[in-house]
Amino acid sequence: MKLTFGLNCPSCGGRVDIKEGDKIAICPFCHTVSLVQGDDDVSVLAYRMRVNEKQAMATVHKWFKKGLKARDLKKVAKLVEVYSVYLPFWKYNSIGLGVICGYNYETHTDANGNTVREKVYKEKQVRKDYVWTRIACDAGDIGITHLRNTEGEVIPLPDDMPKYEATTSKDDAKLNAEQEIQKWILKEANIENVTFHREFVIPKGFVLLYYPVWIIRYDYKGKMYFLTIDGVTGRVLSGRAPGDPVWQSLAIGTGATVSGILTGLTPAGMEIDYRLGVTMFLLGLAIFAGAYYFFRYGSEIVEGDLPKPYRMGGKLKFGTLYVLGKQVRP
Amino acid sequence: MVKLGFAMVTMNCPKCGAPFEYEPGMRFKKCDYCGTMIYIDKSRVMFYYVIPFSLSKQQAIQTFRRWAAGPKMEKGLENSKIKSIKPMFFPVYRFVRTVNGKEQVIIKPAKTTLLPGLTKLKVPPGDMKIFDASFNPGDAEIVKADLSMDTYMQALPGKEKEQEIVFFPIYEIRYEFQGKEYNVVMDASSGEVFTSYYPPRSSVPYLAIAGTTFILTAIGAAIGTMVHPTGWLVTLFGLIVGIGGGYYIAKKY
Numbered sequence: 322m323k324l325t326f327g328l329n330c331p332s333c334g335g336r337v338d339i340k341e342g343d344k345i346a347i348c349p350f351c352h353t354v355s356l357v358q359g360d361d362d363v364s365v366l367a368y369r370m371r372v373n374e375k376q377a378m379a380t381v382h383k384w385f386k387k388g389l390k391a392r393d394l395k396k397v398a399k400l401v402e403v404y405s406v407y408l409p410f411w412k413y414n415s416i417g418l419g420v421i422c423g424y425n426y427e428t429h430t431d432a433n434g435n436t437v438r439e440k441v442y443k444e445k446q447v448r449k450d451y452v453w454t455r456i457a458c459d460a461g462d463i464g465i466t467h468l469r470n471t472e473g474e475v476i477p478l479p480d481d482m483p484k485y486e487a488t489t490s491k492d493d494a495k496l497n498a499e500q501e502i503q504k505w506i507l508k509e510a511n512i513e514n515v516t517f518h519r520e521f522v523i524p525k526g527f528v529l530l531y532y533p534v535w536i537i538r539y540d541y542k543g544k545m546y547f548l549t550i551d552g553v554t555g556r557v558l559s560g561r562a563p564g565d566p567v568w569q570s571l572a573i574g575t576g577a578t579v580s581g582i583l584t585g586l587t588p589a590g591m592e593i594d595y596r597l598g599v600t601m602f603l604l605g606l607a608i609f610a611g612a613y614y615f616f617r618y619g620s621e622i623v624e625g626d627l628p629k630p631y632r633m634g635g636k637l638k639f640g641t642l643y644v645l646g647k648q649v650r651p
Numbered sequence: 652m653v654k655l656g657f658a659m660v661t662m663n664c665p666k667c668g669a670p671f672e673y674e675p676g677m678r679f680k681k682c683d684y685c686g687t688m689i690y691i692d693k694s695r696v697m698f699y700y701v702i703p704f705s706l707s708k709q710q711a712i713q714t715f716r717r718w719a720a721g722p723k724m725e726k727g728l729e730n731s732k733i734k735s736i737k738p739m740f741f742p743v744y745r746f747v748r749t750v751n752g753k754e755q756v757i758i759k760p761a762k763t764t765l766l767p768g769l770t771k772l773k774v775p776p777g778d779m780k781i782f783d784a785s786f787n788p789g790d791a792e793i794v795k796a797d798l799s800m801d802t803y804m805q806a807l808p809g810k811e812k813e814q815e816i817v818f819f820p821i822y823e824i825r826y827e828f829q830g831k832e833y834n835v836v837m838d839a840s841s842g843e844v845f846t847s848y849y850p851p852r853s854s855v856p857y858l859a860i861a862g863t864t865f866i867l868t869a870i871g872a873a874i875g876t877m878v879h880p881t882g883w884l885v886t887l888f889g890l891i892v893g894i895g896g897g898y899y900i901a902k903k904y
Contacts (some may be wrong), residue, residue: 329666329687336687401710406778461776461841483778486676486700488745492753538710544720544729545713547842561717566901573857574894577864581889584865585872609865616897617857618722 331355363491367407367531368473370482370552374403377535377550384548384557389568389615390622394541401545402538405552407479407531409457409487410468413498414525419447421510422517445510451522453498457487457529464559464625465549468532473553478531487529495527534558549625559625569619576612580605660781664689675700675779693747697800698815701740701786702777706839708736711822714837718844719826725850726904731826731833738791738839740818744800745774750809759803761796761816766823768836768845775819777840782818793818856904864893 330337335350346355372380378400385395422444431437454468478484503520510518533552538545541563548560583605591598623629661670669684673691675698680689706714712733720729742761747754758772780786796816804811820839825832828850835846867889874882 336685401713408776456776458776459773461838462843463776463841484676485776486779488756488774490747490754490756492755540713543713544717545710545842546717563720566898569901570894570897570899573861573897574864574890577861577893578868578886578890581865581868582872582886585869585874585886586876588873589876609861613857613861616861616901617854620720620722620901621717 363527363529365478365529365531366475367478368533368553369476370405370533371474372533372535372550372552372555374535376555377403377405377537380550380555380557381537381539381548384560385562388562388622389564389572389619391541391563391565392567394562397541398546399540400537401540403535405482405533405535407482407484408463408465408534409485410454410530410532411457411487411489411491411494411498412468412471412526412528412530413453413495413502414527415451415453415498415502416523416525417447417449417451417502417506417509417520418523419445419503419506419510419518419520421445421447421507421512421515421519423510423512423515425513443510443512445512447506447509447520449506449509450525451502451505453502454530455494455497457489457494458485459488460626462547462627463534463536463549464561464623464627465534466626469556469558470551470554473532482533484531491527491529498522498527557624559627561624561627562622564619564622566620569616572612572619573616576608576616580609580612583608660783660785662689662691673781675781693813694811696814698813699782699818700779700815701782701818702775702779702820702840704738704789704791704820704839705777706822706837706842708738708822711824711837711839711842712736714842715824715826715835715844718835719849723852725828725852728828728850731828734825734827734832735823736825737823738789739821739823740788740791740793741769741821742794742796742816742818743772743774744796744798744803745813745815745817746803746807746811747813748807748809749812754812755809757807759798761798761800762794763797766821766836767834767847768838768843769821771845774817775838775840775843777819779817791820852904856900860893860896860900863896864889867892 329335330348330351330353332353333348333351335348337346337348337355347353348355381400382395385398391397424440424442426438427441428436428438452471454471456466460466499522502522506520507515507518535550535552536547537550538547544563546561546563548562549558550556551558583601587598587602590601660673662673663670664682664685664687666687667682667685669682671680671683678691680691681687682689716729719731744759744761746757746759748757749755758774760772764770800814800816804814822837822839823834824837825834833846833849835844835849837844868886871882871884871886871889875886
């Protein structure tokens, strides 16, 4: 069994240097031009880590104090582990082109002071650069599924930090990228009722990008939380932190009170203008819903692409027990 | 049928015979001696990979307590008694196939199991290593595959490109809460927790306090504007109930 192949000139046998992703190779000895075939591998590259440990720690301490996290977090939290890894991402650069036709309804006031609702026909052309990224392995509980930043200093694959292996299919990623970019093009046109649309995604590059990320695990009262920091921009990408009952109670106290007052004043509002009354009532309802969610689920603060607690109800149903052997029918 | 060989950590340059170390994910390698670019054809071999533990037992228990303190779980679940924590390397097959010119990744079970989460079939994130005799599993049990790769190979679509068995690290944690025993499985690389059942937290006390505050303040505002300004006192009372009651509920329930 042969596992390795030397890549040499098929004509003279001389050594030909081929970089990953090269399509054509020219033999430096006999100048034979060869087509590199058989493995349409994607280029692999990495961005240089720009954030050192000290800078990452400064971000952590700032993050502890920010938002509606436990008030004593900065004081009580103990860092358990601080390390950096390269996470793999599929990165698809493209030019998106689109022709989208349809109509919007627009309201305006005419010369006589009447409000008119009008159907306005639109035809839009979109031409825009799009960069799509998606993590190339299972996201686990890291909480990063796509990159916020797609600029960085490109370096060859380094050995200084652990690299997480890319385990998903590159062609699935390409397909997802194209489908999603098509949706972005359609959205860019900003037409409510679309009657005709055609989108084209012109690929400019597809790479497997290793992106540097800091992972910080910390202990808060016997429980372990974490956050991740972008190794290029230094921003927090995702994290979990304990909440605080004080914020939760203030949220429900003030939120329910404001919505209660708005509802209580709705009849009075109705007398002035029915639209005012309806707006007050709906606004109150929205405030109530928001305050309730924070009150109910605010005991843990979740940032990034982690499942949000109030959506978890549906997502947690994966636990259906079945014997795998029964599922497998070769 | 495809006959598979096993890949070694050390491979040799086909031109000069010099050895080189293979690493997961490697497809091309330049020979350190003769400079030949070597292509590694993975279609006829089966690779053994392992993802090392990145959470210690202590960290896993702390991660469990964080999970158990989540807003969906019954109050106090984080203080459950840990009955056992078992580290394991659990196997899963990962096939890379070329189907109609496209690369397709197919994950298949290598072991029948009733453990929660492991029926989801995925390769958790991690820094893969070659699994060979030099790998030290510590006190973790290496779970043996009981489903054979050959069975799958015959039925899979397309042409083989790569196949591997990946052993990923998990902890099975058994805990006791109010006299009953439950279990979770934790991916010991990223800390994701899987479970089939846990005691849930009721939303009733939360809804009750939110609803009471809303009704009191609404009535107060209505009376205050339409009947007599003293109605606003009811609103004020509602606010106090909301904050005070809310604090109590958030702490206790």
